[in-house]
Amino acid sequence: MDENELRQAVRAVAGERATVRLEGQRIGVVIDASGLEAPARDALEAAVRMAAARPGYDVRTVVTAERAQRRLIAVASGKGGVGKSTLSANLAIALARAGRRTGLVDADIYGPSQPRLMAVEGTRPEARDKVLLPVATPYGVPLLSMGQLVEPGRAIAWRGPMTAGALGQLIDANWGVADTLVVDLPPGTGDVQLTMVQKHRPAGAVIVSTPQDLALIDARRAIDLFQKAGVPIIGLVENMAGYACPHCGEVSDPFGRGGAEAAAREAGIAFLGRVPLDLSIRIASDAGEPPAARDDDRIFAPIAAQVAEWLEAN
Ligand SMILES: Nc1ncnc2c1ncn2[C@@H]1O[C@H](COP(=O)(O)OP(=O)(O)O)[C@@H](O)[C@H]1O
Ligand SMILES: [Mg+2]
Structure with missing residues (x-):
């Protein structure tokens, strides 16, 4: 020949x-x-x-094919209920409002909550050539959620490989021009987290904690998981830090102040800011109207600015 x-x-x-x-x-x-x-x-x-x-x-x-340069920000916590999903949604929106092309991945197989937070509950993503197309949200942040792939409650019985496969589908979807993906992880240090750090190599992780000691101990565990895998910690966000009085707006500190900041310093990681325990945050979240989408947001924008600054520098 x-x-x-x-x-x-x-x-x-x-x-x-x-x-x-x-x-x-x-x-x-x-x-x-x-x-x-x-x-x-x-x-x-x-x-x-x-x-x-x-x-x-x-x-x-x-x-x-050369993979598109897309950077992942993992949002993690040691335990559930600390506000990981709330922060993920608002961080993604605040990053988008600051001009960054940002998408949101809800990787919480146990309690996917982003479709509700982002006001697209019940919307299923379409697929083209077996690649998922993220769902558009009213906040300029495309979304893919475990909750859009499985029926509520079904995924709990999933084994590691199924979980890993589903996570891969969400992350390797057709994200278009989005160059930053915020990934809302399930609580703890399970299969999803391992697959995330080993296979998808996030650019960095944001750790969410509440002021209570127990949550901080749990947060340290989450920090450990990323540090051992060589994923840099962008910083720690303290959520439910102090109580914002719904009547006068004054913030008091039933659990003491500065615990998370001190813990962050002790662990040698940056402190990105605190979000007060504020009933209006919960009400807005439940209604699918994340506070970061409002022009008067003074809480999430500064946190997002620090994350953006970190991304520029790293
Ligand atoms: N700063 C806050 N102020 C008031 N409610 C909050 C705040 N952060 C979270 N919540 C509420 O607490 C609950 C748990 O928050 P979520 O973000 O779902 O936590 P996680 O994802 O860590 O399990 C939700 O009902 C949410 O609306
Ligand atoms: Mg959650």
Whole structure:
């Protein structure tokens, strides 16, 4: 067989995208499909197969693509109910409002809450070529949630590999121009967290804690998981820090003040700010109107600014 003629035939259909290698009776072609949508990629591969076909030879194609530069911010806590989902939603919205193209992944298989927080409950994502298309939300932040993949309550029985597969579908979805994904993790240090740090390599993690000691001990466990895996901690957010009186707005500190900040300092990580325990936050969240979407937000925007600054610097 004329190897030169083979290369020319392949180049005629694929240009510089194809690299041909001949090994015995096998023609191997590596196709670089970077930047191509699935239909164009499939068409290119089919054209290469036709162009490379020679009697008595076996054609093998491998399609590669440079992955889009997309950075993940994992939002984690040691235990549930500390406000991880509330912070994730508001952080994503505040980042988007600050001009960052941000998407939101709800990876909490046990209690997915983002569809409600982001006012798209009941909306199912579509898929194109088996790749999920995130759901648009009223807040300029596309969303994919475990809650959109499974029926409520079903995922609890999932085993590790199923969990990992579902997480992969959410993260490797068609996020379009979004270059930052905020990932709302389940509480604790289970399968989802392990898959996250090992396979998806977040750029950094934000840890959420409440002022109570127990939550701080739990938070340290979450911090440990990321640090051991070499994922940098962007910082700690203290949620339900002090009680905002619904009548006068004054913030008091039933659990004492500064515990989380001190714990962060002790652990050598940045303190990103505190969110008061404020009934209006819960009411707004339940209504699918995250406070960060409001022009008068003074709580989440500064936290998002610090996260954005960290992303620029790292
Ligand atoms: N700062 C806050 N003030 C008032 N309620 C809050 C605050 N943060 C969270 N909540 C409420 O507490 C509950 C648990 O918060 P959530 O974000 O779902 O926690 P997690 O995701 O860690 O389990 C929700 O009802 C939420 O609306
Ligand atoms: Mg949650």
